Amino acid sequence: MWDSFWDFIWYTVVIFAFVAYLMILFWIITDLFRDRGLSGWWKALWVLFLVFVPWLTALVYLIARGHGMSRRSAEARTQMQQQSDDYIRSVAGKSSADQIADAKALLDAGTINAQEYEALKAKALA
Known part of the structure; x- marks a missing residue:
């Protein structure tokens, strides 16, 4: 299957990079749809660029909107925790x-x- 040990190492690095790219892509898409301040046209434009120029667009998005990503993620986490607490209180008695x-x-x-x-x-x- 592999001609040498280095082919195996290269294959492992490529698989790692691909999985890391997919994770970043899903985080970006999740953040795009979580952002209520961004219009639908801007979201569509970001997704279009993610499809046709994926690496460059991902880097630009992380640089330009990275701080907002962490803020929106923290807000979503807080909201989910609040909903969970409310549900537990409602069924607890x-x-x-x-x-x-x-x-x-x-x-x-x-x-x-x-x-x-x-x-x-x-x-x-x-």
């Missing part, structure tokens, strides 16, 4: 208002003191 109402009932009954009520209230709102 009582809402914050219910927990505070229960704590108020315990305070009114004299089961807990004001400090414990405030601690339970802060925990419910966190």
